[in-house]
Amino acid sequence: MTTPTTPGPAAQAAPADPVTLLRSRQYLRLLVIAAALGVPISAVAYWFLVLTEELGDWSYGDLPKSLGLDPVPAWWPLPLLGVAGLLVALVIRYVPGRGGESPLDGFHPGGGPPAPLPLLGITLAAVVSIGLGAVVGPEAPLIAIGGGLAAATVRLARREVPAQTLAVVAATGSFAAISALFGSPLAGAFLLMEAAGIGGPMLRPILLPGLLASGIGSLVFIGLDAWTGHGVFSFVLPDLPPFSRPDLAQFGWALVIGIAAAVLVAVIRRVAVPLRAPVERRIILAGPLIGLVVAGLAIGYAETTGHSVSEVLFSGEDGLPELVSSAADHTVGALLLLLLCKSLAYAGSLVAFRGGPTFPAIFLGATVGILLSHLPGLPLAPAVAMGLAASCTAMLQLPLTSVLLATLMLGADGLTVMPLVIVAVTVSYVTSARLTPRSALAQGEGTDDEGTSEPLPHPRRPAVGADPARPPSGA
Numbered sequence: 001m002t003t004p005t006t007p008g009p010a011a012q013a014a015p016a017d018p019v020t021l022l023r024s025r026q027y028l029r030l031l032v033i034a035a036a037l038g039v040p041i042s043a044v045a046y047w048f049l050v051l052t053e054e055l056g057d058w059s060y061g062d063l064p065k066s067l068g069l070d071p072v073p074a075w076w077p078l079p080l081l082g083v084a085g086l087l088v089a090l091v092i093r094y095v096p097g098r099g100g101e102s103p104l105d106g107f108h109p110g111g112g113p114p115a116p117l118p119l120l121g122i123t124l125a126a127v128v129s130i131g132l133g134a135v136v137g138p139e140a141p142l143i144a145i146g147g148g149l150a151a152a153t154v155r156l157a158r159r160e161v162p163a164q165t166l167a168v169v170a171a172t173g174s175f176a177a178i179s180a181l182f183g184s185p186l187a188g189a190f191l192l193m194e195a196a197g198i199g200g201p202m203l204r205p206i207l208l209p210g211l212l213a214s215g216i217g218s219l220v221f222i223g224l225d226a227w228t229g230h231g232v233f234s235f236v237l238p239d240l241p242p243f244s245r246p247d248l249a250q251f252g253w254a255l256v257i258g259i260a261a262a263v264l265v266a267v268i269r270r271v272a273v274p275l276r277a278p279v280e281r282r283i284i285l286a287g288p289l290i291g292l293v294v295a296g297l298a299i300g301y302a303e304t305t306g307h308s309v310s311e312v313l314f315s316g317e318d319g320l321p322e323l324v325s326s327a328a329d330h331t332v333g334a335l336l337l338l339l340l341c342k343s344l345a346y347a348g349s350l351v352a353f354r355g356g357p358t359f360p361a362i363f364l365g366a367t368v369g370i371l372l373s374h375l376p377g378l379p380l381a382p383a384v385a386m387g388l389a390a391s392c393t394a395m396l397q398l399p400l401t402s403v404l405l406a407t408l409m410l411g412a413d414g415l416t417v418m419p420l421v422i423v424a425v426t427v428s429y430v431t432s433a434r435l436t437p438r439s440a441l442a443q444g445e446g447t448d449d450e451g452t453s454e455p456l457p458h459p460r461r462p463a464v465g466a467d468p469a470r471p472p473s474g475a
Helices: 018-022 025-066 077-094 116-131 139-156 163-177 185-196 203-228 248-281 283-305 319-325 332-352 358-372 380-396 399-409 411-435 438-443
Strands: none
Touching: 018 203, 025 077, 025 116, 025 139, 025 163, 025 203, 077 116, 077 283, 077 332, 116 139, 139 163, 139 358, 163 185, 163 203, 185 203, 185 399, 248 283, 248 332, 248 358, 248 380, 248 411, 283 332, 319 358, 319 380, 332 358, 358 380, 380 399, 380 411, 399 411
16 A cells, blocks of 8 residues: 655655755744644544444444344344445445555555545545454554645645645654554654655654654544543553563574464465455455455354454454453464454455555464464563564565564563564565565565466556646655
């Protein structure tokens, strides 16, 4: 998935002297704009997360009970995911921007901030996908929403805005939108920075407005939590047993987990990629069918193991802390079945729904860690940390972000497990590079049914989510 709101090459190529830029009046004005945009955009992001969470709770809890279905029948996810597949398919087919890019594309720079109508499609597709149980996360839609709102605000001033300034302002909106999603403003900043490949002497001047917006956005999230009581939506794992220090056996496990996570993600992509072209050609029919398959996988898992369908459905952002807390209640067989059903549901959701790829990959990697922690020499805390970081690396190809996420999510034990996480991430990154076709790894392209790397067709799609009247920011 492109990161349409991160500065492209044009933004990175601007003034060669960062000191001159930092001392300029225009840069101070840019910081003021970043601070001003951080408040409303982070508030919008907060209510987007509230809306998707409340929609999930209502559709799987209050709605069936209001219809007299109490207890909720096992088949209930079927109509919800079928309707979700149809609604998202209609957005993809008929709304400009096709609801954003497929989460199967991951994160890579390019494009521009979405125009208002494509932005509406991105929001609708994401709310339906995430709220009704598809296995996708909220981070990619939030990046697009933040960037699109920031760019639209600047354009409302009806003044000529340089392409570099617009790109930086749009990136600032994205920073604000995901400021508290990963538990720290730094995690979202790392994700955007690493995905866009920002570097060189202009790194600090370009990132500083985004960091400012992230900090303000986190404060807004905290304030809204205190006001509403909905929560800050930070992805932190509680109730992990304490971990004192790594040993040689655990470094050996880091190699195993890094390889296992890379292989798992490669298998998921091998299932999903050949499906994308035929699904996109017949999206009105295929979308609901994939929704029904995802629901069937969740029902099968729940009926077999006695655990909740929500462990297979949804992104895993809320489910992973509960899974870790109840790890002792999951048998090896249940964990293996969860991996199988969640992986297949993830593959289908990557093709037919709209959202982000990060949190389901993290959930699956942590599940791998929980499963392997039943073996000797591998405590639960480092197993979970290595698994989620390695799978996140394999899916996103962002190793620095993955290490930081694992460190933040482990809380007090984050620094202790960091050496193990680094080894697992490195192994996963190298292994996944060998398992992924070269052009797909470099350009975010898929593979055809024979495994050869070719760009997949995107009918009726100009520049996805971008304003058709404007060239991409890197043009």
